[in-house]
Amino acid sequence: MASGILVFSEHDGGKIKKTAFELIAKAVSLNMGPVSAVVVGNADTSALGSYGATTVYTVNGDAFSSYTTGSYTKALAAVIAKADPAVVLGAASALGKDLFPRLGARLGAGVVTEATELDNDGGLVAHRPVYAGKAMVTAKPLGLALVTVRPNSFGIPAAGSGSAEVVAVDAGVSAADSKVVIVESKKSDASVADLTEADRIVSGGRSIKSADQYDAIIRPLAASIGATPGASRAAVDAGYAPHSHQVGQTGKVVNPNLYVALGISGAIQHLAGMRTSKVIVAVNKDPDAPIFAHASYGLVDDLFDVAPLLQRELEAL
Amino acid sequence: MKIGVLLKQVPASDSRIKINGDQTGIVTDDIKWEINPYDEFALEAGIQLVEAKTASSLVLISLGGKDAEARIKDGIARGVKAKPEAIRLDDAAFVGSDPLGEARIIAAAVKKAGVVLLLTGKQTIDDDNGQVPAMVAELLDLPQVTFVENLEVSGDSLIAHRAMGSGQVDVVKSPVNAVVTCDKGMNSPRFASLPGIMKAKRAKIAVWSAADLGLEASSVGAGAAVVTEGAYRLPAERPSGKIIEGADAAAKVKELVRLLRDEAKVL
Numbered sequence: 001m002a003s004g005i006l007v008f009s010e011h012d013g014g015k016i017k018k019t020a021f022e023l024i025a026k027a028v029s030l031n032m033g034p035v036s037a038v039v040v041g042n043a044d045t046s047a048l049g050s051y052g053a054t055t056v057y058t059v060n061g062d063a064f065s066s067y068t069t070g071s072y073t074k075a076l077a078a079v080i081a082k083a084d085p086a087v088v089l090g091a092a093s094a095l096g097k098d099l100f101p102r103l104g105a106r107l108g109a110g111v112v113t114e115a116t117e118l119d120n121d122g123g124l125v126a127h128r129p130v131y132a133g134k135a136m137v138t139a140k141p142l143g144l145a146l147v148t149v150r151p152n153s154f155g156i157p158a159a160g161s162g163s164a165e166v167v168a169v170d171a172g173v174s175a176a177d178s179k180v181v182i183v184e185s186k187k188s189d190a191s192v193a194d195l196t197e198a199d200r201i202v203s204g205g206r207s208i209k210s211a212d213q214y215d216a217i218i219r220p221l222a223a224s225i226g227a228t229p230g231a232s233r234a235a236v237d238a239g240y241a242p243h244s245h246q247v248g249q250t251g252k253v254v255n256p257n258l259y260v261a262l263g264i265s266g267a268i269q270h271l272a273g274m275r276t277s278k279v280i281v282a283v284n285k286d287p288d289a290p291i292f293a294h295a296s297y298g299l300v301d302d303l304f305d306v307a308p309l310l311q312r313e314l315e316a317l
Numbered sequence: 318m319k320i321g322v323l324l325k326q327v328p329a330s331d332s333r334i335k336i337n338g339d340q341t342g343i344v345t346d347d348i349k350w351e352i353n354p355y356d357e358f359a360l361e362a363g364i365q366l367v368e369a370k371t372a373s374s375l376v377l378i379s380l381g382g383k384d385a386e387a388r389i390k391d392g393i394a395r396g397v398k399a400k401p402e403a404i405r406l407d408d409a410a411f412v413g414s415d416p417l418g419e420a421r422i423i424a425a426a427v428k429k430a431g432v433v434l435l436l437t438g439k440q441t442i443d444d445d446n447g448q449v450p451a452m453v454a455e456l457l458d459l460p461q462v463t464f465v466e467n468l469e470v471s472g473d474s475l476i477a478h479r480a481m482g483s484g485q486v487d488v489v490k491s492p493v494n495a496v497v498t499c500d501k502g503m504n505s506p507r508f509a510s511l512p513g514i515m516k517a518k519r520a521k522i523a524v525w526s527a528a529d530l531g532l533e534a535s536s537v538g539a540g541a542a543v544v545t546e547g548a549y550r551l552p553a554e555r556p557s558g559k560i561i562e563g564a565d566a567a568a569k570v571k572e573l574v575r576l577l578r579d580e581a582k583v584l
């Protein structure tokens with residue numbers, strides 16, 4: 001009978017992402033049977049055991065040098081057939097959100113998107129935001145459950161001393177399994193974490209007034225604490241920051257430990273994208289700006305005065 | 318080549334959400350409905366492809382009740398130059414479908430309508446599932462390209478830019494017979510023109526049932542669902558924060574950094 005939890009563990013050029021450790025630790029705490037991991041493509045899997053995975057399934061081959069839906073779906077289906085888990089967890093990343101529904105349709109399994117909390121109630125119960133975080137719902141998959149989880153939902157405990165048995169799986173995947181081919185892979189700024197996975201974010205709004213000022217004020221301030229720069233839609237639509245930086249209902253939904261909003265009013269669509277941030281700092285010269293109702297710390301002042309001072313203080317830490 | 322665009326009506330993005338008494342969903346009384354904002358990118362892309370004669374025709378497909386017709390008409394009005402057909406998928410048997418059930422219904426309609434390239438939003442902003450497009454692709458054995466911010470179609474293939482996270486953008490090539498989900502940045506959706514709105518008023522919207530689609534009623538709807546959802550509730554309120562006082566910006570900034578380090582412990 002199906003039992004246990006299999007964690008689809010993503011890696012970035014061979015380095016396992018911290019979202020995988022977060023999910024393995026959570027899977028262990030759910031107490032639903034053995035926890036295993038699956039890694040597709042060549043990666044250093046040695047740390048997975050120390051977070052509680054007892055088995056690591058690896059699928060290797062030329063077809064996995066970059067992500068394609070076809071090759072990964074076939075690989076995961078083969079590992080699921082072998083491991084026979086009750087639940088498969090993965091990060092709600094661009095990759096996870098492409099892969100899990102495809103896999104769900106192939107296996108006839110229930111898929112849950114972007115869970116932010118998981119419980120064991122005799123079976124997996126997932127809680128997830130809907131209406132862009134304005135409401136929550138409880139989802140119960142029947143049978144095999146494929147669940148993507150929003151990064152940073154649980155945090156990562158300290159690694160233990162466990163180690164996992166590595167089992168190589170041959171999924172019989174070849175280039176022919178993907179009708180989509182990657183022509184080019186452009187990596188812009190690999191040193192900066194993706195917004196959806198970022199631990200710290202510094203965002204600027206319309207009030208930043210130009211792309212030059214965004215680059216001169218928001219980016220360096222973000223860099224001073226290793227944060228990812230973000231923006232409101234107004235700033236993006238005005239061309240101050242690229243589309244990929246937009247936070248909110250029609251941008252990225254983010255979940256960092258620290259979110260700093262500079263000159264952002266706090267429109268409902270922006271709040272929808274960042275309201276689950278653990279700590280929110282708002283800098284706005286209007287004391288009545290709606291963002292202050294949601295901020296952990298509010299600073300009523302001019303961002304052009306605050307930002308350089310803040311950067312200096314943070315760099316001095 | 319026929320292009321299909323999926324349209325769903327959702328509460329306007331600035332809606333205040335209230336939960337109904339038995340927690341099965343939201344209170345819809347005061348909701349203003351709109352086309353899902355991501356579907357607008359798909360619609361605009363479809364209209365442009367027909368206007369450029371890259372595609373021959375456009376069909377708008379919406380799974381939903383009669384109340385969704387105003388949104389379908391909005392879509393027809395915007396695409397008036399592309400003379401779109403419109404199909405609404407509606408049957409008592411569809412009620413309570415989970416995303417896989419919805420995908421079965423939509424896949425059957427896509428096939429029946431003769432769609433070659435299916436364009437959809439990357440997700441809807443009500444359920445926020447983002448599952449249906451990939452499921453439709455799998456059920457029809459078509460390639461999928463999701464989260465696309467740039468799309469070019471030429472001949473029997475397409476080139477798409479998709480954001481992979483961590484600043485990585487993959488440029489991919491796919492057969493044009495595919496499912497593409499659209500993200501912000503792809504285009505700037507147009508509004509309906511007045512003549513468009515007038516024409517759309519008279520437009521016919523076909524309604525297809527489970528029988529029209531050749532679907533067993535038992536393969537869709539609540540009975541076929543492999544995920545059940547319930548207990549809708551509002552998210553936990555954030556504890557109220559504090560406004561940092563200080564003689565000047567420098568003093569406030571110093572206090573902020575102290576609080577972030579010593580109280581919130583995030584630095």
Ligand SMILES: Cc1cc2nc3c(=O)[nH]c(=O)nc-3n(C[C@H](O)[C@H](O)[C@H](O)COP(=O)(O)OP(=O)(O)OC[C@H]3O[C@@H](n4cnc5c(N)ncnc54)[C@H](O)[C@@H]3O)c2cc1C
Nearest residue numbers: 205206207232233234248249250251263264265270285303
């Ligand atoms: C369908 C739809 C989807 C949307 N999706 C999103 C989304 O995903 N993300 C998003 O962000 N928005 C979204 N919006 C837009 C949203 O409604 C707001 O228009 C937008 O968030 C406003 O951005 P802003 O706060 O930068 O600008 P504004 O609302 O103009 O606010 C600027 C703020 O800066 C303050 N300010 C000005 N100068 C200074 C200064 N020198 N120092 C300090 N403070 C200053 C002002 O007091 C004001 O509060 C969406 C809207 C719609 C209709």
